Amino acid sequence: MPKVVFHRDGKTFTGEVPDNTNLVVKAGIRQFPYPNFLYGCGMGKCGKCASRIIVGGEHLPEPNWKEKKRLGPRIEQGYRLACQLWISHDIELSQEAKPLADVVAPGAAAV
C-alpha cells in the first residue's frame, strides 16, 4: 500500500492508501487525506487540487492535457493536479494555503 505524506499549512499528514488510489476520490468519500486535502471539481478544471510533488514524481505518468492547460509552467516546478493522478507508489506532496490564482499559472486558461 502506498504511503502518502501530505503537507499543508505547516502541518504534515501521513497515511496509507490502497494501490491505484486517487486522493481526490478518497477525500470525496471522507477518507484520508480528508478533511485536509483541497479539491473541487475532480475533473481537472478548477485547479483547487494543485499539489507540488516533493517525492515520488518519477512514478507518475506524464501530465495530461488538462494538467498542462491548467498548470502551465507550474508543471516544471513539480505541480500536478491530484484529481488526475492515481497513486501506486509512495508519494510526498504539498498544497499551499494560497489563493488559487497564485497556485495556477498566470495566464493559464480558465476553464
Ligand code: FES
Ligand atoms: S479538483 Fe478541480 S482540478 Fe482537480
